[in-house]
Amino acid sequence: MSERRTRRSRRSPARRAALITVALTLMGGLSAIAAPTVSQAAPLPAEVSSGQALFTTNCSSCHGMNGQGVTIDGTQIGPNIQNVGAAAVSFQMSSGRMPMAKQAQQSSRNQNTFSAEQIQAVAAYVAAMGTGPAIPNASQYDPSGLTPEQVAKGGELFRTNCSACHNYAGKGGALSNGNYAPPLTGTGVTNQEIWEALRTGPQNMPVFSPSQLSDDDVKSIIGYLSQLNESPEAGYTLGGIGPVTEGFAAWFFGIGGLVGFALWIASKGARAR
Ligand code: HEC
Ligand code: HEC
Incomplete structure (x- = not known):
């Protein structure tokens, strides 16, 4: 027993040294792989x-x-x-x-x-x-020069892709688990930030890849949002029935429907008793 222990301890310094060498070599190799490499384009x-x-x-x-x-x-x-x-x-x-x-x-x-x-x-x-994605250059997010048709298309794209979370008028809204989608007007969000948010999907927001929304689509959306920012009325479409009115109608009839449904259940419950 004691002989074994001495033999092992006699051998261990050499073994430990070997292990340390191996570990250091591995670590060196790993850090070389993990360290950011600077390519020519960087x-x-x-x-x-x-x-x-x-x-x-x-x-x-x-x-x-x-x-x-x-x-x-x-x-x-x-x-x-x-x-x-x-x-x-x-x-x-x-x-x-x-x-x-x-x-x-x-x-x-x-x-x-x-x-x-x-x-x-x-x-x-x-x-x-x-x-x-790299930081975009101004030509990718500057909406000046868009035609009214392109801005209108941006509005359509916004209602299809964004309004579920950010509300029809870009006023933001609550999401599940206490999270929220922030308002996109009146808070100083820049055009560059809109582009970057779309392409990188912060937090609970999905990433919109170029195959889902082309750079032109993104620019149209930016054009629509800056128009909303400048004059909230610009968001009104469909012959005067704007998104705000629409939202209000949905809310009004939605709540109305729920109240009706609740009354119906209550009356049924009362009858069952
Ligand atoms: C599923 C919900 C969801 C959808 C759909 C969505 N977003 Fe978002 N968005 C969010 C959330 C959540 C955040 C906040 C992220 C954070 O706090 O880090 C956000 C943040 C943003 C911001 C940053 C605002 C700020 O205050 O800095 C912009 C700009 C934005 N979204 C634009 C858009 C646009 C444009 C679309 C449609 C193409 C879109 N979002 C679709 C949920 C969503
Ligand atoms: C106190 C902790 C903390 C510090 C300090 C911090 N972060 Fe973060 N970071 C987080 C958390 C938590 C998240 C994810 C939650 C969120 O996005 O709201 C996050 C998210 C991010 C994201 C988004 C990742 C994605 O998937 O899009 C980026 C980019 C980021 N951080 C960069 C930075 C940079 C750059 C700094 C320093 C300037 C920094 N963070 C400092 C905690 C931190």
């Missing part, structure tokens, strides 16, 4: 490294040093963001949602305290971690 390494510094200070506590996400005791503190793309970072930071101030079910729109350059740097750093 922005200047200087931007990526200043982005890395900002990310380390402001984001890594919840998203991890390599954007892999952080989970403590089975609770997710922040999701993996390696493949969200620069557009998602730009959206989250410019709308003041990130860095999240405190743990919450849904981070709400807030004051952004970062400069455009800082946001771009962090976005470049996150983009280098994986794939995902």
